Amino acid sequence: KQDKRSRIPAKDQKPVRIYYLGGLNEIGKNMTLFECGDDMFIVDCGLAFPDDDMLGVDLVIPDFTFVERNKDKIRGVVLTHGHEDHIGSLPYLLKQINVPVYGTRLTLGLVEGKLREHGILNKAKLNVIHPGDVVQMGCMSVEAIHVNHSIPDAVAFAIRTPSGTIVMTGDFKIDCTPIQGEMIDLARFAELGKEGVLALMADSTNAERPGYTKSERSVGESFDALFKKAEHRRIIIATFASNVHRVQQIIDAAVHYGRKVAVSGRSMVNVVNIGMELGYLSVPDGVLVDIDVLNRYPKDQVVIITTGSQGEPMSALTRMAMSDHRKVVVGPDDYIIISANPIPGNEKTVGHVVNELMKHGCEVVYEKMYEVHVSGHACQEELKIMLGIVKPKFFIPVHGEQKHLHKHMVLAKGMGIPADHILISEIGKVVELTPNSMKVVGTVPAGRVLVDGLGVGDVGSIVLRDRKHLAEDGLIVVVASIDAESGFVVSGPDIVSRGFVYVRESEMLMDDAKRLVRRVLEDCADKNVREWGTIKNRVREDLSRLLYERTKRSPMILPIIMEV
Amino acid sequence: KQDKRSRIPAKDQKPVRIYYLGGLNEIGKNMTLFECGDDMFIVDCGLAFPDDDMLGVDLVIPDFTFVERNKDKIRGVVLTHGHEDHIGSLPYLLKQINVPVYGTRLTLGLVEGKLREHGILNKAKLNVIHPGDVVQMGCMSVEAIHVNHSIPDAVAFAIRTPSGTIVMTGDFKIDCTPIQGEMIDLARFAELGKEGVLALMADSTNAERPGYTKSERSVGESFDALFKKAEHRRIIIATFASNVHRVQQIIDAAVHYGRKVAVSGRSMVNVVNIGMELGYLSVPDGVLVDIDVLNRYPKDQVVIITTGSQGEPMSALTRMAMSDHRKVVVGPDDYIIISANPIPGNEKTVGHVVNELMKHGCEVVYEKMYEVHVSGHACQEELKIMLGIVKPKFFIPVHGEQKHLHKHMVLAKGMGIPADHILISEIGKVVELTPNSMKVVGTVPAGRVLVDGLGVGDVGSIVLRDRKHLAEDGLIVVVASIDAESGFVVSGPDIVSRGFVYVRESEMLMDDAKRLVRRVLEDCADKNVREWGTIKNRVREDLSRLLYERTKRSPMILPIIMEV
Ligand SMILES: [Zn+2]
Ligand SMILES: [Zn+2]
Ligand SMILES: [Zn+2]
Ligand SMILES: [Zn+2]
CATH class of the missing domain: 3.40.50.10710 (Metallo-hydrolase/oxidoreductase)
Structure with missing residues (x-):
C-alpha cells in the first residue's frame, strides 16, 4: 500500500470486482456486473435461446438473484449494442430494478420496442449516449468507444476504476470500409493502451477462425x-x-x-x-x-x-x-x-x-x-490487433464457449501475455482486480432462468425431466375406484394412454395391463395394504415391468386411485 | 418395336422398373428395387436416424408394403457396403421375406452381427461375393465392382437388364492411394461406358463440394x-x-x-x-x-x-x-x-x-x-469423372437430399447430358427404363416406419403429435367422480400435473383450476348434460382457456370422470 511508484492515492485503491452473470461458456445472455466500493453497474443484459433439451422453453435469461440482493448499489445498465444476447433480458431486469439505462440511439430504439411490449416503457429511464460520452457510475465511469459489428451503433467501453482502466470490447470486428459510419475507433483503443490498461475483456466468438473477417x-x-x-x-x-x-x-x-x-x-x-x-x-x-x-x-x-x-x-x-x-x-x-x-x-x-x-x-x-454473408465478429488477426494496441496487464476472454475462450487465451499467450495474467472465468465467479493482481475471490448465484409463456423461473429441472420422459415414451394413466371400506375395486381399472402406442393396435397389451393392475389392487386389498403411496408404487412398478418386457419402452405411469 | 438398329430381340425388350423405397431426399435408409418381367431384386436395405421431431423414436426403416406384396418375385438382396444406411434395416426385411443376401465379406460380417442380435442369423441365406462376381437375378444380373469408400469392401453394381446396363455407384470416392486394397476399378466403369450404359445412378452426398476428396x-x-x-x-x-x-x-x-x-x-x-x-x-x-x-x-x-x-x-x-x-x-x-x-x-x-x-x-x-478427417464420398471433380467414363444415356442422382441431387444434376448438365435425360426422383416413385426412354410411370407405398423399442410401426403421427404436445407444455389430469344418478360431484375434482409447472409454487392457479372444473361439472349436472364426450370437452375447453390466460401455455388436458 505504501508503494511509492504508485501514482494512485492509497485510499482510492479500492479493488474492482467483476461478476459474470452470463456470457461465459456460452454465446448468449451476456451480463457482467462491476463493483467498486459501494457502487455497481451492469454491462448488457441479454437472453439465450433454449437448448434442445429445454423442452417447451421460450427463452433463457440470467439469474438476477445477486442483482436483486444489491439493488441499492446499482447505478445503471450500459448496453454495448442491440442484439438479443445483449439486450433481450432487459425488460425482465427492469421489472425487478428500475435503474437508468444507457445505450446508443439504435440500441435504445430496439430496447424501446421491447419495453413497450412488456408494458414498462413509460417507467423506464433511458439515456442516449454517443461514442466519446462518459457516464459516471459512482466511483467508476464508463466511456463509449465506436466499434464495427453486424448491427450499427455498437460500442466498446473503457471503464475507469480506482484500480485502473478496464477495456471491454463488446462484440466487434475491424471493418475498414463499413457501409455507414466510421471504422472502429482503433486510435482510441491505442490511446488507452498508451495510458495503460489494467485489463481487457474481449469478444471470443471467432477466436477459432484464422485471418480476418471480411468487410x-x-x-x-x-x-x-x-x-x-x-x-x-x-x-x-x-x-x-x-x-x-x-x-x-x-x-x-x-x-x-x-x-x-x-x-x-x-x-x-x-x-x-x-x-x-x-x-x-x-x-x-x-x-x-x-x-x-x-x-x-x-x-x-x-x-x-x-x-x-x-x-x-x-x-x-x-x-x-x-x-x-x-x-x-x-x-x-x-x-x-x-x-x-x-x-x-x-x-x-x-x-x-x-x-x-x-x-x-x-x-x-x-x-x-x-460470399453472401460475413461475420460480425473479429477473427484471430483482428483479435491480435486489439490485444496488441490495448496492451492490457491482465486479459479475460469473454463472449464464447470454452473452446472459443481457450483459443483466445492461446492467442494472448502468443502475444506475450504471461499465462498467470490470463483468466478463463465462469458464470458466477467473482474476479477481483487491483493495480497489480487479478484473482477469483468467490462465487455468487448465477445460471439460467427459463421463461415459458408468462412464467419466469417456474419451469425447473423437475418439470423438464417430466417433459423429457413424456416426450420419449409417452404416458399411461391408470384409473380405478376402490371401496373405502374394503379396499376392493369398484370401477375400473381403466387405462388412458397418450404418446405411447396406438391403443387400437395394442388392445391385447392394454387388456393385459388392466388385468395386471386389477390383480395388484386385489392383492393389496387382500393383504390389507391401504397406504396410498404403497399401492400406487406397486401399480407403477408392476405395470412398468410388463410394458418394458413387451415393448422395451418406459412410459410415465400415473396411477389415479379414488376411494368411494 | 420393329426398329432395325436395335440389336436386342424385340421379345426381350421388357422394360426395367426402378422403385425407390428410400435414399432420395434424405441421406439414410437406402433401398432400391429393380423389376423386369417377373423378376425383382433389392439393392441395399438401410436405416435412418430419427429427426428431432420424432420424439422417443430409436430408428427409422423403409416401408416394406410394396416388397411384401411382391415377395414371390424377389430373387434376393445385394448390398453395396456395410454402413447402417445400407444394411441397418436388413433384419427387419428378412423377418418379412427371407430371401438370399449377397454382399462382400466385411459387409456380411457386419450383417451377421445384426442378424444374431435379432435372433435370425441361423435362418438367413448369406452369400459372399467379390468384385467381378455376377449374381443372376432372374432375367437380370448384378456384377460387383470395387470402389473406394470410408469402409472397406464397398462395391458398385453393373446391373444387366434386357433394356440395357444400369450402373449404380453405391457410396464411393476415388482414392488413388488407399490404405488397403486397390484403387476404385475405374477401368471397369470405363469398359462398361464403352459398351454403352443405359442409366447411371450415382452417389450425390458431396455434390455441393468442389474439387476432390482427399485420400x-x-x-x-x-x-x-x-x-x-x-x-x-x-x-x-x-x-x-x-x-x-x-x-x-x-x-x-x-x-x-x-x-x-x-x-x-x-x-x-x-x-x-x-x-x-x-x-x-x-x-x-x-x-x-x-x-x-x-x-x-x-x-x-x-x-x-x-x-x-x-x-x-x-x-x-x-x-x-x-x-x-x-x-x-x-x-x-x-x-x-x-x-x-x-x-x-x-x-x-x-x-x-x-x-x-x-x-x-x-x-x-x-x-x-x-486434416484429421476426410470424407468417404466423391466431390464434384470425382463425380464428373464417373459421369465422363460411364457416359450413361440417362442419369438419376441418388443418395442425397434435394440440394445434393440438384447440384449433381447441374454437374451432369454441364457434362452434356440433356436435361430431359436426367431425373430427380422421389421415394415411392416408379421409374421405367427402355432402351430409349426414361419416365415416371406411377407410385407405390413408400415412406418411413418408426422403430421404438420393440415396436415397429406402432408409433405414428398421432403418437408423435401427443409426445410433442406433452414435451412442450406438459400434462394436466383432472379427476372427479360423479354420482351416476344425479350427475353431481361425489369426490374431486383433483388435479395432477406433470411437466407443466411446479405445483407447489402454483397453488393458487391449481385451486382456481379445481374451482373452475367443479363449476363446469355442476353446471352440466344442473342442465342435465349427461353425455360423457360433451362434459369432457367442456372441462377441457374451459380449463384450457383459464390456463392459457394465466400462463400462456397449453398443456394437454386429460379429464377423467368416473361414475359411481
Ligand atoms: Zn452482437
Ligand atoms: Zn453478442
Ligand atoms: Zn456409406
Ligand atoms: Zn450411404
Whole structure:
C-alpha cells in the first residue's frame, strides 16, 4: 500500500470486482456486473435461446438473484449494442430494478420496442449516449468507444476504476470500409493502451477462425453479381433483421437494378421501420412497397427481404418453403439468397428449408462460395490487433464457449501475455482486480432462468425431466375406484394412454395391463395394504415391468386411485 | 418395336422398373428395387436416424408394403457396403421375406452381427461375393465392382437388364492411394461406358463440394504429426467405428511411436474384432491391450480409440467428457483428436463435448486445419469423372437430399447430358427404363416406419403429435367422480400435473383450476348434460382457456370422470 511508484492515492485503491452473470461458456445472455466500493453497474443484459433439451422453453435469461440482493448499489445498465444476447433480458431486469439505462440511439430504439411490449416503457429511464460520452457510475465511469459489428451503433467501453482502466470490447470486428459510419475507433483503443490498461475483456466468438473477417461491403459486391444473375426472376433475400447494413445493401442493389422492395417477417418489418425512423436506413421514396401489392409488379422488378435465414420454423422464409405464407407463393421464377451462415445447431433446419425451396423449383444461393454473408465478429488477426494496441496487464476472454475462450487465451499467450495474467472465468465467479493482481475471490448465484409463456423461473429441472420422459415414451394413466371400506375395486381399472402406442393396435397389451393392475389392487386389498403411496408404487412398478418386457419402452405411469 | 438398329430381340425388350423405397431426399435408409418381367431384386436395405421431431423414436426403416406384396418375385438382396444406411434395416426385411443376401465379406460380417442380435442369423441365406462376381437375378444380373469408400469392401453394381446396363455407384470416392486394397476399378466403369450404359445412378452426398476428396492416407500424415505433438500425454482418438482404414492408421501410428492401443465403445470393439477376424485390420501382437489394464502403462505409451466422434450422448467420448466413463478419467495429460466432421445436426453436441473436454484441461484437436478427417464420398471433380467414363444415356442422382441431387444434376448438365435425360426422383416413385426412354410411370407405398423399442410401426403421427404436445407444455389430469344418478360431484375434482409447472409454487392457479372444473361439472349436472364426450370437452375447453390466460401455455388436458 505504501508503494511509492504508485501514482494512485492509497485510499482510492479500492479493488474492482467483476461478476459474470452470463456470457461465459456460452454465446448468449451476456451480463457482467462491476463493483467498486459501494457502487455497481451492469454491462448488457441479454437472453439465450433454449437448448434442445429445454423442452417447451421460450427463452433463457440470467439469474438476477445477486442483482436483486444489491439493488441499492446499482447505478445503471450500459448496453454495448442491440442484439438479443445483449439486450433481450432487459425488460425482465427492469421489472425487478428500475435503474437508468444507457445505450446508443439504435440500441435504445430496439430496447424501446421491447419495453413497450412488456408494458414498462413509460417507467423506464433511458439515456442516449454517443461514442466519446462518459457516464459516471459512482466511483467508476464508463466511456463509449465506436466499434464495427453486424448491427450499427455498437460500442466498446473503457471503464475507469480506482484500480485502473478496464477495456471491454463488446462484440466487434475491424471493418475498414463499413457501409455507414466510421471504422472502429482503433486510435482510441491505442490511446488507452498508451495510458495503460489494467485489463481487457474481449469478444471470443471467432477466436477459432484464422485471418480476418471480411468487410460488410464485400457482401454488396456479391449482391451486385447475383442481382445480375437473377435476370427475369423475383429475388428473395433472407438475412438477420438486425443487420441494418445488410438490409441497406440489399436496398441499394434493388435501387440500382430498378426493383421495388417489400419486407416480410415481423422482426424485419420492425427493424426496417426503426432503422428508417432513426436514420440508419436510407430508402429513396417509392422503393418500398407493401407486400400486399407486390403482385402488381413484374417478377423482375421486385425484391423481398425476409426473416428466416436460420430456418426458424415460424419465420417468413420457412413458411414460403412450406407453402404456408399468406402473401408469397414461390416457384421457378424465384431466385432466393440466404444471406447468413447457419448458427451451430441450425444447419439441419436451414438445409431443410433449402431442400423444400428447391422442390418448388426455386434457385437457392446458400453456399459460402458466393460470399453472401460475413461475420460480425473479429477473427484471430483482428483479435491480435486489439490485444496488441490495448496492451492490457491482465486479459479475460469473454463472449464464447470454452473452446472459443481457450483459443483466445492461446492467442494472448502468443502475444506475450504471461499465462498467470490470463483468466478463463465462469458464470458466477467473482474476479477481483487491483493495480497489480487479478484473482477469483468467490462465487455468487448465477445460471439460467427459463421463461415459458408468462412464467419466469417456474419451469425447473423437475418439470423438464417430466417433459423429457413424456416426450420419449409417452404416458399411461391408470384409473380405478376402490371401496373405502374394503379396499376392493369398484370401477375400473381403466387405462388412458397418450404418446405411447396406438391403443387400437395394442388392445391385447392394454387388456393385459388392466388385468395386471386389477390383480395388484386385489392383492393389496387382500393383504390389507391401504397406504396410498404403497399401492400406487406397486401399480407403477408392476405395470412398468410388463410394458418394458413387451415393448422395451418406459412410459410415465400415473396411477389415479379414488376411494368411494 | 420393329426398329432395325436395335440389336436386342424385340421379345426381350421388357422394360426395367426402378422403385425407390428410400435414399432420395434424405441421406439414410437406402433401398432400391429393380423389376423386369417377373423378376425383382433389392439393392441395399438401410436405416435412418430419427429427426428431432420424432420424439422417443430409436430408428427409422423403409416401408416394406410394396416388397411384401411382391415377395414371390424377389430373387434376393445385394448390398453395396456395410454402413447402417445400407444394411441397418436388413433384419427387419428378412423377418418379412427371407430371401438370399449377397454382399462382400466385411459387409456380411457386419450383417451377421445384426442378424444374431435379432435372433435370425441361423435362418438367413448369406452369400459372399467379390468384385467381378455376377449374381443372376432372374432375367437380370448384378456384377460387383470395387470402389473406394470410408469402409472397406464397398462395391458398385453393373446391373444387366434386357433394356440395357444400369450402373449404380453405391457410396464411393476415388482414392488413388488407399490404405488397403486397390484403387476404385475405374477401368471397369470405363469398359462398361464403352459398351454403352443405359442409366447411371450415382452417389450425390458431396455434390455441393468442389474439387476432390482427399485420400484417406492424408489423415495418416496428420496422425503422424499429432502423435509427435502429443509428447508425454495420453492420446485419445474418436472416429467412426466402421472406418476400419482410419482405425488401421491409428494403430500404425501407435506402433510407430511405441504406444499400446485400447479400444473403447461397444461398436468400436465390435468392428475391431470383426476387422481383425476377417483380416481387414492388421495389428501386431501385443499392441492391443484391455482398457481395464491401461492404467498400468505410462500415459505416453498408450492410445485409446473410441466412439463418440459425433457427440452421441451415450458414447464413450461423451462419457469421458462428462466424467461418466467407468474406465477412463480425462485431464490435462490427455491429447484428444476428434477424427470426424460433425454430420449436419450434430455440430452442437460435438461442440459441447469439446467444451467439456477442455474444461478438464485436455487439449482437443477438432478443427479442419489439421486434416484429421476426410470424407468417404466423391466431390464434384470425382463425380464428373464417373459421369465422363460411364457416359450413361440417362442419369438419376441418388443418395442425397434435394440440394445434393440438384447440384449433381447441374454437374451432369454441364457434362452434356440433356436435361430431359436426367431425373430427380422421389421415394415411392416408379421409374421405367427402355432402351430409349426414361419416365415416371406411377407410385407405390413408400415412406418411413418408426422403430421404438420393440415396436415397429406402432408409433405414428398421432403418437408423435401427443409426445410433442406433452414435451412442450406438459400434462394436466383432472379427476372427479360423479354420482351416476344425479350427475353431481361425489369426490374431486383433483388435479395432477406433470411437466407443466411446479405445483407447489402454483397453488393458487391449481385451486382456481379445481374451482373452475367443479363449476363446469355442476353446471352440466344442473342442465342435465349427461353425455360423457360433451362434459369432457367442456372441462377441457374451459380449463384450457383459464390456463392459457394465466400462463400462456397449453398443456394437454386429460379429464377423467368416473361414475359411481
Ligand atoms: Zn452482437
Ligand atoms: Zn453478442
Ligand atoms: Zn456409406
Ligand atoms: Zn450411404
